Amino acid sequence: MANRTGTAQRPNGSTQGKICQFKLVLLGESAVGKSSLVLRFVKGQFHEYQESTIGAAFLTQTVCLDDTTVKFEIWDTAGQERYHSLAPMYYRGAQAAIVVYDITNQDTFGRAKTWVKELQRQASPTIVIALAGNKQDLANKRMVEFEEAQTYADENGLLFMETSAKTAMNVNDIFLAIAKKLPKNEQATAQGGSGQGRRLAEGDTGAKAAGNCCK
Amino acid sequence: MPIFALQRSYKYMMYATKQPSLRINQADLKCKNGCGYYGNADWDGYCSKCYRNHMDQERQRKARQSHHSDQTKISGFSKFEEKKRQQTDKKNKYLKSLPVFRKTSSVKDSGRPERHLDLRQANPDADKLMAEFISLYGVWGDMVRRDFFKCVQSFTTKIYSELDNKPIEDIAEMAQKYYNLYSNRVNSTETYQEVTTDVRDELLDFFEKYVMVSLYSWLFCPPSTNDEEKDLIIQERIRKLSWVNAHHLDCCISETSIEVRDLVYTAITHLLGMDSMKAPQEKLACVVNCCQSVVKVLQHCQGGPVSADEFLPALIFIVLKANPARLKSNILYVTRFCNDSRLMQGEAGYYFTNLCCAVSFIENLTAESLNMPQQEFEAYMNGEITSVSAWESALVACEGMHQLCEHLSLLKDLSQRTTTVQDETQKLTQDILKFKDEINEKVISVLEKTPLIIKPRKTPEDLKIEASQIAAIKIEVEETQPQTNFYLQNLQIGQNNLGENKTKLQLDITSCMDKQQSLEFLSPAFESLEGATPDDQNSLSLSKINYDIDFSDLSGENSVAELTPEKRKSPSFTPDPFSPVGSSCTITQVPLVPSQVESDFVLPFVEGEKAGEETLLEKEDEAANLPSPIKPMTSQYSGFSKQGWQIPSIPCITGDLASSNASQSNSQASTSHDN
Numbered sequence: 001m002a003n004r005t006g007t008a009q010r011p012n013g014s015t016q017g018k019i020c021q022f023k024l025v026l027l028g029e030s031a032v033g034k035s036s037l038v039l040r041f042v043k044g045q046f047h048e049y050q051e052s053t054i055g056a057a058f059l060t061q062t063v064c065l066d067d068t069t070v071k072f073e074i075w076d077t078a079g080q081e082r083y084h085s086l087a088p089m090y091y092r093g094a095q096a097a098i099v100v101y102d103i104t105n106q107d108t109f110g111r112a113k114t115w116v117k118e119l120q121r122q123a124s125p126t127i128v129i130a131l132a133g134n135k136q137d138l139a140n141k142r143m144v145e146f147e148e149a150q151t152y153a154d155e156n157g158l159l160f161m162e163t164s165a166k167t168a169m170n171v172n173d174i175f176l177a178i179a180k181k182l183p184k185n186e187q188a189t190a191q192g193g194s195g196q197g198r199r200l201a202e203g204d205t206g207a208k209a210a211g212n213c214c215k
Numbered sequence: 216m217p218i219f220a221l222q223r224s225y226k227y228m229m230y231a232t233k234q235p236s237l238r239i240n241q242a243d244l245k246c247k248n249g250c251g252y253y254g255n256a257d258w259d260g261y262c263s264k265c266y267r268n269h270m271d272q273e274r275q276r277k278a279r280q281s282h283h284s285d286q287t288k289i290s291g292f293s294k295f296e297e298k299k300r301q302q303t304d305k306k307n308k309y310l311k312s313l314p315v316f317r318k319t320s321s322v323k324d325s326g327r328p329e330r331h332l333d334l335r336q337a338n339p340d341a342d343k344l345m346a347e348f349i350s351l352y353g354v355w356g357d358m359v360r361r362d363f364f365k366c367v368q369s370f371t372t373k374i375y376s377e378l379d380n381k382p383i384e385d386i387a388e389m390a391q392k393y394y395n396l397y398s399n400r401v402n403s404t405e406t407y408q409e410v411t412t413d414v415r416d417e418l419l420d421f422f423e424k425y426v427m428v429s430l431y432s433w434l435f436c437p438p439s440t441n442d443e444e445k446d447l448i449i450q451e452r453i454r455k456l457s458w459v460n461a462h463h464l465d466c467c468i469s470e471t472s473i474e475v476r477d478l479v480y481t482a483i484t485h486l487l488g489m490d491s492m493k494a495p496q497e498k499l500a501c502v503v504n505c506c507q508s509v510v511k512v513l514q515h516c517q518g519g520p521v522s523a524d525e526f527l528p529a530l531i532f533i534v535l536k537a538n539p540a541r542l543k544s545n546i547l548y549v550t551r552f553c554n555d556s557r558l559m560q561g562e563a564g565y566y567f568t569n570l571c572c573a574v575s576f577i578e579n580l581t582a583e584s585l586n587m588p589q590q591e592f593e594a595y596m597n598g599e600i601t602s603v604s605a606w607e608s609a610l611v612a613c614e615g616m617h618q619l620c621e622h623l624s625l626l627k628d629l630s631q632r633t634t635t636v637q638d639e640t641q642k643l644t645q646d647i648l649k650f651k652d653e654i655n656e657k658v659i660s661v662l663e664k665t666p667l668i669i670k671p672r673k674t675p676e677d678l679k680i681e682a683s684q685i686a687a688i689k690i691e692v693e694e695t696q697p698q699t700n701f702y703l704q705n706l707q708i709g710q711n712n713l714g715e716n717k718t719k720l721q722l723d724i725t726s727c728m729d730k731q732q733s734l735e736f737l738s739p740a741f742e743s744l745e746g747a748t749p750d751d752q753n754s755l756s757l758s759k760i761n762y763d764i765d766f767s768d769l770s771g772e773n774s775v776a777e778l779t780p781e782k783r784k785s786p787s788f789t790p791d792p793f794s795p796v797g798s799s800c801t802i803t804q805v806p807l808v809p810s811q812v813e814s815d816f817v818l819p820f821v822e823g824e825k826a827g828e829e830t831l832l833e834k835e836d837e838a839a840n841l842p843s844p845i846k847p848m849t850s851q852y853s854g855f856s857k858q859g860w861q862i863p864s865i866p867c868i869t870g871d872l873a874s875s876n877a878s879q880s881n882s883q884a885s886t887s888h889d890n
Contacts, residue, residue, distance in 0.1 A: 039520055073565075075565050078528070083576065089572050093559045
């Protein structure tokens, strides 16, 4: 497949370890620390990051896992309620998603649950979903109990960790856990399928938009 | 669909009129049907007869086709779509009645590919790309080039042949399949074996670019769709929403900063530029450039990394202010014909998704999504309320207004600068004052520490005392010269005993007086000093000791006396009094003396005199052998006055007394000590 950002894919045919590229979407209420989490992950530990660093909205990071190299392409989403309806455009074709909430804010946990539900219903069925309770460093102001979130995650088959972008706690771990869980061999088919899904969905929204305008 | 052909031929004519020199040759002038007659551009290149036949056929075909397409469209689209289609058909029918837009192809199957080739050659962009290809990838050999153009040819032919029969979504699907096919071909066939992986990717890109540029006229905003109407709807929608500003969207774009405004203009320019590009990746590049400018704007406004929470509202704002032409068509074109992998991944994909989101948000924008009351929203939408801000007028209103606003912001900036300059000036003034004070203080403190003022005072004072002593001695000398001659030898030795100070002062005085009084003249003074003490020569050594003791004794009573030994130690007085150098040194100092001597002359010596008197009174008998001080005093006094430089008369008197008394007392003291 033609790919402009295909540096990661090029060595696929060579004898080196596999390189898999995954699209990861960040979901969650605004101000729960989505971008801080990613910035910590992308710039905190690894230094080979070469691309332009002007924005935290779109970032890439490579993780080495045994014999495979996993390249994450992280798409940040606007967390405000008013942009909620646009989220499907972002998570369409994504192989992984991190739903972030703030452990000091019960509302954000409620929103996270809605995101999870929506992802399970609308996103690719193979999508790996991780739940991240961010701002663990403010545990003394905790409003969401660890057990509560853990139980919820277990029930829904989610990866769960409490993280802190400030102290870097569990930040790399959660990305590594996702990388482990992602299917490494079905990458090509997953991409093809997602592409198909994108166009159909795009047509849907177009029709819907037109319908709205007509009213 | 008939309208395709209409547009196609219309565009063909456009090219024909634009670049006649390139295109018209003998063959082109002939009727397209090959009947041998000359054709006419107005008749789509046919001769009049063929054109009429062709039109008849066309009309029949159109009738058939429109019926067919109605059926397919109804099945595939919503009721709204159906309505739109019917409207389009009506339009088509209306257009059909106009002869200028008549369809050109006479025989569908044979005619189209032939014309297709013509059109491809006529496309100046395709020509340019061909040249570009050869310059870029010519090095990889003829095989690559031939294969590339073979694939391009097959792609364009295939797509073109399907244009009329399939909905645009299917054609997009076909295009994607072709991209994949060519990708596989490049990566697996022997033809491309020598090509490096980087160049392979470039080739794929170029393939996409080439075919899309070639087919742009048909694939962009195809008449089979209602893209154009969507464009108009969104354009109208954005126009209605022109009152929406950054505050409504909660995005922190500062409206007054010129740099921010420049960046916003850059972003808008990039977004508008999307319409002028033909290849999907070029359009995508425009979107990426636009979004990067938006990120820069945000970075400028808020600092720190820009997250999606801020980015999306800002992009929406930019789209609202830019109101790009054919926005929807462009988005749909890119969505359909851009290589999927590019849209699904990478920065370009992300930013394009954001653009789609922004457009979708604008389409579905309600009062709720702006967090404002329904009534207010409607009032804005109906134009009942108009928001006026510098920003709005800069982006929306006329040039004059725009300039006005820019000037206002410039003025604001200037006034800010002026105030800062003023502040700085004040600060500077304060600093200067402070500095001045500091310097003053320092100077004062330094002056306080500095002995410069005191030194010149002390030195002459000392000299005065000495001078007065010497003067007195000298007077004595003049009187008692015969006696003193007797002691000359002793005196010369005694001079050794005297402090350097004294001898030097003697020298000073002598020189001051401008009299060539040698040491011989002075010697009697010392003689008189020691005269009282020992007639016996044994006391010479003692006299030395006595002197020291005398002074120390005096120092106990008299502060002035104390100065003398101190002065002896000071470096200026060190030179040996007998050496010519030392005397010459002291002589140079002399001029200082006379003027200052006068006032200070008396006091210290009066005390000394008194002290001397007391001792004198006690030991009158011993002092009897000395000449009476009174007699020479008068005579000497007149002598001094003659000299004219020593003004006060008093010092002379006292000095006279003092000298004699002191010498006596000194000698007495020494003797007493001896005893």
